[in-house]
Amino acid sequence: MTSDQFRPVVAIEVTGLLGVPFPPNIDTKLLADVGAGSEITFRRGAFPSRFVGEPVWEECGEHRERWAFLGQGSSWVKSLLGRDVDVVWASRYQEYVNTYFGAALGLPELPVAARDDGRFHTTEADWKASQLSIDDYADRPLLWVNDELTTAGRHLLERYRKPAMRALTCSKYIPDSASNGDVQFMSDWLELTQSPSGQGELRRQRARFTNARRRRGFSTERMHREWVLVRTRLEYVVDFRSGLAAPLAAYAVDHAGELDVRVVAQIREEWGLAFDPPAEELLPLLSI
Template sequence: MTDSALGPVVAIDIDGVLRLRHEPVIVDLWPGVFAAEFTVRRGSFPTAHHGQPDWDANGEVTFVNAFSGVGAAWIRDLLDRGIEVDWASTWGLHANKHFPQILGIPPLPAATLGPARPGETTVQWKMTQLVEQFPGRPLLWVDDDVPGPRQDMLADLRAPRDRALTRTHWIGTPTVGITLDDVAEMDEWLALASTHEGQRQLRADRRRELARVAARRRRSRQRLERDRRERALRLRQAKAESPIRRPGDTRPSTRGDQGDR
């Protein structure tokens, strides 16, 4: 596929994916992890979805964090292959003031910039913006904080024609970030998403998966209906077998005793 307007987009988070979530910094925790120091000014720090750090008298704070060298190398490789990579982070465009130099990459576009709605979680805020962008293009969202077991929620929110071309990859260990196993799995999907033949396969895979889900739901409804009917039958049988008494009647039931007379 040569048309970049139809090529895949990788929307990648920073914290827990590239910038690792652990203190103190341990660079030998995982292969490729490295430490870096950077200073942030008050005006270049995100205000939404972030607690404010302890600013010094100059309105600055210095962080020392561990970073995923595997993730940084993967982004460089994606860009070399002509795949678009966008930030999908609460850092927004502030990310380009701090992280490209650390990761050895150029500044990236930010796919998540809009204001948050009242009560909206970080995940909801990201999805709201991602679903409105990149129509007709495969979208790979890489994050350590996804909608629980519903990792296909972003796909369900996109336009019907784009749902098969959507994948959410969950980084399960934010103290480690992107690993070589993550890269292999994501590259396999991107290889399919980057060709017309591969996209046809992804659409066929989604149709089969939807058919399996529909079949499971149908079997579940049938099982519930069967259980309901069996309970109703047992209830009718229990009523038929129980003694029939009138109000105030204390005489023992004679049902079933006629044969002893």
Template sequence: MRRQGYPTYLHREPEWDENEQWTTTHWLSNSGGAWLRDLLARGIDVVWATTWQHAANEHFAVPLGLPELPIAVSGEGSRLLGSSSWKSIQLSRQFDHRPLLWVDDNPVPSPSLALPALRLRSDRVLTRFHWIRNWDIGITEHDVRDMNEWLELTRTGHGHEELRERRRRERDRSRATFRRSRWGNEAEYQRWRAIHGRLEIALGVNQSLPHVLAWYAFDHPNGLDPVEVTELVVEWGNAETPLAAELIRIIRCGNAMGA
């Protein structure tokens, strides 16, 4: 690899020799290479989504038996994002109304920046991130079977229904996991939700105060301190916000309904 053209974004500079070259070894997956060639043979578009950017074609296409492929992510992004978020943002702005399978060994850490969350709502069911969990091994035959099965489902209306059902089940599992981690069980979540709902009716849905007070009430099941509630009102409320005594009454009614 040569210094000229080496991708500097999110890549550490290697030790260049006197000719401004660097020699190293990269291990490539035979299963992955064969799968990519098969995708191209089936007429499926394949693009690079890598921090190597244009250097991917120069260094990796020939060993994998691939033609020059389009580059789907490029340029200099914020180093605060990290490589996976940088890729997710760029991929989400392309391929509208088309199935999109992204294969990578580095998941996006923030759910709000995950590829399905960033794509058009109508495209989310046709969006998949496939995580290669062991980058030393790369794409395996098991990965290939799993991804091919998903791609086949994107081809028909029946397959789309199956993908929607899978998405619903996954969303339900994620919600249940989150509720257990934060509220402990479904009954406690319903108690919090009742409080939150009554506060939204009283204060309006476009305020932060209902959320803040609901969490305060949830974290203080044995009693509410009027002084602390007043402090929250001062910090998060406005001139139209009811006094602490009225808010405590609303919260207690919510507690009773949740019980």
């Protein structure tokens, strides 16, 4: 078996990557057009205490919801179970996630990483990030897949993780369903974490981006003005919650005349959100 150092952990949420609940008034004739559906029966005595709104219970103490389970995400998760990858739940459904969703998704019982009730955390992202940084996951590569993930949530996870492991930490935002591009990106990242050379490349990428991000001064006043100009230009097009503008502007100033769309795509994956423009549209905005 591969050493834990090269055996990554993938922490997943149900909603987004794996499925979505149908609105209660949807026409059931539409279910076949959306994906495989399954009715989930929640019970009042086994329901999460935070981060999920409590439903209106029937007299018997049950609540039924119709969910669509999306094949791309669940197929990818199942493929990971046959490799040297540990898949764990980091779900707002807490310890009940296996009870309600495991069988419906055709998944075996998976470890639950987000275990406590979250009473000491103000946000769901903080609650999950704090627990993904301890115990069995502290010294291993970690991919966090979540349906509600802001720049602040990404930074929380990095802050909680050991400094030496931050280059081997990736947060992926999937709000509704996993695209082919999402699956390819996550698979490629996991492959890099499973070898010394791959981890070395991730650490070099991290060092390059960190150096650009941390620079507060520039060698000339002109370079600083150029950085402000590009950053302002980007802030008009990226999502208002995104952390993408500043590191992309730093890259533009540092590599004027030799910009690489592949590097732009990497920076976008690390600092951007799903709503941000693709790398091909961002590249022309970086010209100085």
